[in-house]
Every structure is written in C-alpha cells, then in structure tokens.
Amino acid sequence: MTKIEPIRVNVARQFTKLPGARYIKLGPFSGQEFREKFLIEPLRQGNTVIVELDGVRGYGSSFLDEAFGGAVRELDLDIEDALRRLRVETTVKSWQLDVEEYIRTAKNNPSSTRT
Amino acid sequence: MTDAPQKSAVSASSASTSASAANFTPQFDTSKTSHSPKDATKTTSDKTSGASACIVLKDAGICTAAESSSFFNTMLPSVVSGVLVVVGWYVVNKAQANRERRKQIREYVTDLATDLDDIETLAIDYHTKERDVAKEHELISKLGRFEKACSILPRFLDRQTCFKAVLPEKLNIDGERLQQLRKAMTLRHFADEHTAAIVANDDLIQELGLAAGEMQEVLKSVLIEALD
Numbered sequence: 001m002t003k004i005e006p007i008r009v010n011v012a013r014q015f016t017k018l019p020g021a022r023y024i025k026l027g028p029f030s031g032q033e034f035r036e037k038f039l040i041e042p043l044r045q046g047n048t049v050i051v052e053l054d055g056v057r058g059y060g061s062s063f064l065d066e067a068f069g070g071a072v073r074e075l076d077l078d079i080e081d082a083l084r085r086l087r088v089e090t091t092v093k094s095w096q097l098d099v100e101e102y103i104r105t106a107k108n109n110p111s112s113t114r115t
Numbered sequence: 116m117t118d119a120p121q122k123s124a125v126s127a128s129s130a131s132t133s134a135s136a137a138n139f140t141p142q143f144d145t146s147k148t149s150h151s152p153k154d155a156t157k158t159t160s161d162k163t164s165g166a167s168a169c170i171v172l173k174d175a176g177i178c179t180a181a182e183s184s185s186f187f188n189t190m191l192p193s194v195v196s197g198v199l200v201v202v203g204w205y206v207v208n209k210a211q212a213n214r215e216r217r218k219q220i221r222e223y224v225t226d227l228a229t230d231l232d233d234i235e236t237l238a239i240d241y242h243t244k245e246r247d248v249a250k251e252h253e254l255i256s257k258l259g260r261f262e263k264a265c266s267i268l269p270r271f272l273d274r275q276t277c278f279k280a281v282l283p284e285k286l287n288i289d290g291e292r293l294q295q296l297r298k299a300m301t302l303r304h305f306a307d308e309h310t311a312a313i314v315a316n317d318d319l320i321q322e323l324g325l326a327a328g329e330m331q332e333v334l335k336s337v338l339i340e341a342l343d
Contacts, residue, residue, distance in 0.1 A: 018252075021251070021305075021306035022306055023307060025307075026306050056259070057259050057260075058255045058256050058257075058258050058259015058262070059259065059297075060251075060255045060297075060301040060302075060305060061298045061305075062301060062302060062305050062306060062308075065302065091263075091266050092262045092266045092293075093266060093288075093290030093293070094262050094292075094293030094294040094296075094297060096290070097290045097291060097294045098297065098298070101294070
C-alpha cells in the first residue's frame, strides 16, 4: 500500500512574507486567498496539509481564523479530522495555538467566513 | 679502617704528577662502585625522585614502606592543590559566564517590555481612531516580531549543558498569553471590521490592556528569574 505524503505549504516562500487581512476584497494576500489557493483543494481530496508558518512578518488573528477556521467551515470538516489533516509547523508557539483554536472553534463561529 | 679509602682517594687525585698513578689500584673503584641492595635503593630513589620507581622497588622488596610514603608527603598535596585550582577556576569561570548571560537576558527582556508598551500604545491608537491601513500593517509587523522574540528567549540557554544561568522552564513565555494578546489586538474591530473609532473605555480596549498587562507580568517574572 502506498503512503500518501502530506502536502507541505510554506507561506513565506509560496504565498507571501506579508500576510494581509481576512478577505480578498480587503487587499492582497488575505486569509481567504490563502485558503482558496492552498488548503481547500488538497483537503477536499482527502490529503493532509502541513503549513509552515515561519518566515513571515507576522499574522493577524483574522488571517489565521479565515484561512484555517474558514477551511473547516467551508468543507464542513469534522473537527478531529481537520486537526489531523490540517497541521502547522512554526517556532512561534502562539501561532500554533491560535490555529488549533480556530480549527476547534470554527463551527462555533459560522458567520465569520464570508466571500 | 675508614681512612684507607680516603687515603686512596687523595693519592688518586694527585695521580697526574706522581708515578703512583700508574699503579692505580682498583681499591678506590671498588669502594665507590660496590653496591649493597640498600645503596642501590638509595641511589635510584635519589636520581628519579619518582614515586613509581620507589613503588616498584618496594614491590621488589628493596624499598621500605617509609620511603614509599614520601610520595604521599610530597607529591600528593601538590596534585590535590593543583586539582583544586583547576576546579576552582572552572567554577569561577562558569559563574562569571552565567552572570554575564543573565545580564544579557535582563537586557533582552527589558527591550521586550518596551516593545510591548509600544505595541499596546499603537493598538489603542489604531482602535480608537479612524481606520488606518498603515497602522494595521505596523501592528501586525510589530506583534509578529514580538512573538518571535519571545519564542527565541529559551535559546539563551543553548549550548549550556550544565550550570545553566536560569532554569530553562522560566524562560518559556506562555504561548497562550501571546495568543490572547494578539487576539485582543487583531481579531475583532480589525481591518474591514474597523468601521469607526471606538471609545477608550470600550470592552475591546479593556481586554487589550488586560492582555498587555498580563504579558508584562510574564516578562517581569522572567526578569526576576534572571537577577543575580
């Protein structure tokens, strides 16, 4: 049986070093844009995605919520499944905690994902 | 009896001018080179002054216990004091290095506290005025730098295997505190949600001040840990 390698996404290299706001309409490099470019399709196909967060200037909480929490809401993923298949790697502990919290509470806050 | 060798020695010393030199008797040499076991021990011990030689001779039955114990009387104190000097140097050197490292940590944490003050001021300014995109970017940037700087703090103890300057767990900034801080500043009323300025006593500003205050407490506790 072949083991499917997780898909790695490096935000600084593949997306931007200057993450923006929550929605595409607010400007470039938003959380919504990141989600649509890098997270939705692999997660929909059942892949695991590992996002490397380091190397950027910083993240607003709204960016992280929209990117990660938004993916869970959009695909209506089971929380445990999402935590297993959508992971982050970073040396900044608070970013990791933030992402995990937004995944856990994604469905408690359905109104925040707007297009 | 004892004069005979002396006489021979005197006559030998003047042998160059006297005919008796030709008749140099082996008596002189015999008296100087004849070795009793005791003489041999003495001579070897004098020449080497080494403990090992004496111990070997003692094991061979030709060195007395009294002579072998001379090592403990002369060499051992020197060796012990030498070891103490080296250990003392190491301890003092380590203590000095740790003091220097703690000083660096204090300076670093003081800078972090100053940065946090700036971030808090900036965040309050952003939220209590009309939306300013440049301030949004500045806030995210400064906050990101602050979070990364806090994450680096434990690395002050890298390469310290023992005699650490500070207990390692004391340098771990609680990630949840940082998370609360960032959420208070950038989750609500941020970017497009910033429709209008909010008043200074709004819940958001109170929450923001509280999160910053708690973070300052964390930094202070690290600072106290790094005091001499």
